Amino acid sequence: MRLLGTIYILCGITMKFVTGLFRSMHVLTAVFFAMAALMLIIIAVRMGWQAFGGELDSSAAQSIIEAVGLLAAAVVALQIAETIVEEEVVRDADISAPTRVRRFLSRFFVVVVVALAIEGLVATFKAIHDDMAHLPYAASILASTALLLTAWGAFVYFNRSAEELEPEAMQEAKGEDSKLQ
Template sequence: MKFLKGFFSTAHALLGILFVLVSVLITVLAIKTGWAAIGTIGGNGDESAEMAIEAIGLLAIAVVSLQIAQTITEEEVVRDAHISAPTRVRRYLSRFMVVVVVALSIEGLVGTFKALHEKPELLPHAASVLVAAGVLLSGWGVFIRFNKAAEELEPEAMEAAKSEDAKIDE
């Protein structure tokens, strides 16, 4: 069993590193796209705006990738947390939900700007992404509300989760 635990910790660490590398790659791509947008300022203004919006979207994806890497590394490698207590489930899920909701919101805004400049008929699609982010945020709030009641039934689980936080602060 210790072998499997070590294997999965190593696998999670490797995945965290891969997410960081992908984030760096996408950031470089966003910088190139942003630089190209600056180069086209004197020419076509619409093309420059589209490229700047594309760079923002790429940066949003890079940030999401980096946040996922941080969450995986902190939760699975550093803390070696056991996701069973209500407190731990809420905290773990909340870290991912922040990333997903922010990413969806940014992508929805980027999609809205792109649709306005390129194809206005795609505006309902961009709006549906923003609505999905709102529904996800609302569902997350309901989950936290119900989970808070479960946490009150297990105060020792809250203390155990707080003690795991000390590993991150070191």
């Protein structure tokens, strides 16, 4: 019996160590996403400033449009960093219940769909002004974004029935929101 108790204690200590290690890796990953976002913002500001300082022509407009695309990518990186910190570090949530999965994926997909739509528009403007041969690529980005949005909507729709089977998970997930306020 003592041996089983010792093994149980050692397993508990090992799991706390592994959990702490994963939490640290999540924090490090979020920091890298935030640093990438900061670099993208700096590059976009530099591009915009150079476009503003030069002649105000179609070349400057293209630079501004590309800067907007970089800013959209920066927003995605920041949102991913924020989601990782909130879901994995602050809430320490186990992403297994349907409610948590839906909330996590919804946060992620909102950012990705908006960023892809902006990138599709940037690619469209660039193709129209530079080379019309690139227009099918821009259209494929926008079509893929629409498909992703449709798939996300289907996921949320079908996940609602699973959510209704365990209403206590919704209450628990809402209770975790208080950790963020």
